[in-house]
Amino acid sequence: MKLYMTPGSCSTAIHILLEELEEVFEAHIVNLPAGDQFKPDYLAINPKANIPALVRPDGSVLTEVPAIAFWLAKTRRKGKFWPDNPEDETRALETMIFVASSIHGHGFARYFAPGHFCADSALHESVKAQGLALAQKGLALVNRQLEGRDWVAQSFSAADPVLFYVVFWADKVGMRLPANILRHYRTMLARPAVNQVLREEGYRPETLAKGA
Structure with missing residues (x-):
């Protein structure tokens, strides 16, 4: 398989899941600030011009973090990282969709790309502040769901790298x-695959979760 990714982005979730599954894959870096996502070669793979994109063994392409995570967890290693009961399965899907569409799409997207939401640069700081507030609200909601739980589902699943x-x-x-989000975050940081992925993507895991 081939993963088209950007270090430190939403594609990190898929990178982690591939390593957790011990899959063999090629990593291809898409430089978003340089506009690689709009180049013809990449558009031929992913016309949506976003990341990540996963080219599967049969040559077909999957996009969108929740969809890629679901497919990997459900179909690889005999569904090792996908819940085996309807309730946990539903909660995992619910969390992945909420993360991608709300916490990311409405929250952090405003912070990282305010120009996509407001053309007036004088208002960008206000847009960024709104984005952080929305992200904080979203994390507070997921925090409630994690009360009394170590993972989003009954055990580690695809939903955890997405969160x-x-x-x-x-x-x-x-x-x-x-508190519950922080506990989950620290547990994830302690996983060897997460540690490996962060280092490969240029981060130092030991510096994270210090001021949280």
Whole structure:
């Protein structure tokens, strides 16, 4: 398989899941600031011009973090990282969709790309502040779901790396993390595959979760 990714982005979730599954894959870096996502070669793979994109063994392409995570967890290693009961399966899907569409799409997207939401640069700081507030609200909601649980589902699943990437962003921008979210984040940071992926993507795991 081939993973088209950007270090430190939402694609980190898929990178972690591939390593957890011990899959053999090629990593291809898409430089978003340089506009690689709009180049013809990449558009031929992913016309949506976003990341990540996963080219599967049969040559077909999957996009969108929740969809890629679901497929990997459900079909690889005999479904090792996908819940085996309807309730946990539903909660895992619910969390992945909420992370990608709300915490990321409405929250952090405003912080990292305010120009996509407002053309007036004089208002960008206000847009960024709104984005952080939305992300904080979203994390507070997931924090409630994690009460009394170590993982999003009954055990480690694809939903956990997906939640991890937005918490990683929250940590990087200095956001105070709710107690259950922080516990989950530290547990994820202790996993060898997560540690390996962060180092490969240019980060030092030992410096994370210090001020949270």
